[in-house]
Amino acid sequence: MRALAGVADTDFETAKEVAQMYDVEAFDDFQSMIEQARIDGVVVSTPTETHACIVERIANNNEEIRGILIEKPMARTLKDSQKVAALLQKKGIVTLVGHSEIYNPVVERALNLIREGAVGTPQMIIHDRRGFVQPSRIPALGDVFEDIGVHDFDIMSRISSGQARLYAQGSTKNDVMNAGTLMITFKSGAQHFFHLSRQYVGRKRSMDVSGTKGTLTLDLFGQIIKVQDLDQAPSADSRTLSLPERGATIKVYGEPVQQVITDFLHCIETGDKPKVGLEDGIAALEVVEAARRSAQTGKIIDITIQSRHF
Template identity: 30%
Template structure:
C-alpha cells in the first residue's frame, strides 16, 4: 500500500509565524488555567509585546507579571487605551462585559470559546466589532491543531463523521455544560469541514456529577446528507480526542492529542483491481494555542479576518445552543 504522499499531501498546513514589524501591545485578561498559557505565549511572541496581565485575584496577576515582565492589574479597565489587542480568558458569563469596551474602541479581541453566554450577547460582540472595525477572534483552538490542518484538503465529501472527546473530571469550566465546554470544539471542526446546514438534531445529555450536563451525545444530519455522531464527556477515566471521517472511497482519522493522522483511499484503475492506498499523513507537530495566538496577532496587525472569526464562533455557539435545547426537551 502506498503512503498518503501519493495524495499530494505536504506536511501539516501552517498559519505561519508573525513577521517582524512594530509589535502590538497585548494583554491577557483572566489568568486561570488557560489564561496562564496565553500570557506565556504572548510573553515570547514575535509581533506582540505583553504589557498587561489582569485577574481579580491579585496573586494570580502578580505571578503572571513576574513570569512575563508585564504589568499586573486587577481591573481590565486600567488597560483601555493602552493596548492594541487583548485575549479574554475569563468565565463565559463575563465575556461580553469584558470584551465590549475593547471592541467599541477598535481594540482587537480574542475571546475564548464559547464566545458568549447567549446568542444575543454574541451578536452584540459582532456588532461592536463591525462598527469599530476591530478584529474579533474566537478561541476554537482545535482548528489550529496541525493534524486538522493536514486533513483539511483531504476531506472533500464526508458522509459520516464519528467523534469522541472524553476527559477526566475537571476543576474548571463547571459553570457551563459539556456541550459548551468540550463538544463545541468538534462542532466548529465539523461545521467548517462539512460546509452544509444542519437540518436535524438528536441529542441526549446526563448531569452525573454536577447540575450541568457532564456527558452528551449529538447526532447531526446535514443538508448534504452527511451524518455526524459526536460524544463529549468530562467524567471519563481516560482522555480520548479523536475524529474520523468516512467519504466515498476514503477514510481519515485524527488523534487530536497525539497530532496524528491516518488516511486510506480506494484507487480504481481501468482494467485492474482496485487498490487500497494509505497510511500515516505527515504532520508537523506544534502547539495549537500558539498558532491561534499568532494568527490573531497577525490578523489584528494586517486588518484581515482570523481563521476563526466572530462569525465562525457564533455559528458553533448557535449549534451548541440548539443541541442543548434538544437535551433539555428529552
C-alpha cells in the first residue's frame, strides 16, 4: 500500500524497530513526525487516556492534516469524546474510530442478512468476547467495557435501537474492571446479552442472533455464519452456499484491520464519511458509561440507543 510515512513513539527504540520493518523514518514525537514527514493523515494508537489530548494537539496545530484514525475507544470518557468530536468537526478533519469489528466481513454479512429478514425480527442476541490480556497492559487499556465492549455495543446499535434498560456486573483486577456481563432490554422487546472478559484462557469472539424466523450463529474469528430456520432440525446438513437455501453455512474472507486502513485512506482522498465515525464512537461510549454506573451502583440504568447505519 506504501501509505505509511513515519512512526512516532515516546520509546524511540520501539519507533525505530517498527519503522525499520516498513522502511520509513522513526520519530520520538508525533509533532516532529507531522512536520518533517509532511503527512496528511495520522493514526493515534496510544494508551486510551491520551487519545483526547493527542488528537486535540494534532487538530489545533496542523492545518495540513486531513484525516485522523483514533484507535478505540475514542476517549476515556464521554465528555472528552464529545469535546474532541466538536473540534474535529469544526476543523473539517475526516475521522475514523477504530471499532475494527464493524469492518469484519462476517459482521457486515450478518447485518445485511438481518436487514434482509433472514431470521425475522431479532429478539435475543448474545455477544461473547473473551481473551487474555497481560496485567501490565490493563492500565493503558482501561476497563473491559471501553476496551473490548465498544465493538459489540457498536454492533448492537446496528441491530436494535430506541429506549432500553441496562444492567451490568463486573469483576476487578488491580482496581480496573477486567470482566463483565451486561443485559440490555429494549422497549421493543429485543434483548442483548454481553459476556466480556480479559481473563480467559484462549480467544472467543462469537455472536448468536435469535429471531422470529430463525437464528444466525457467528464465529467472528473463523469468519463463519451458520443460518437456520426455526422449523429446521438442528442436525440438518450444512454446506457452504448462498441464501436463501436452508441450513446454510457461509464462509466469509477478509482482514478487518486491513479494511479499516483501506477505508481511512479512501476517506482522506475523497472526503467520504467512514464506516465508523465520530457519532459511532460517542454512541459506544454512552453505553460504556451507563455500564460503568450500573456495575458500580448495582442499579438498572435507563438509556436510549441511537440507530446506527449498516
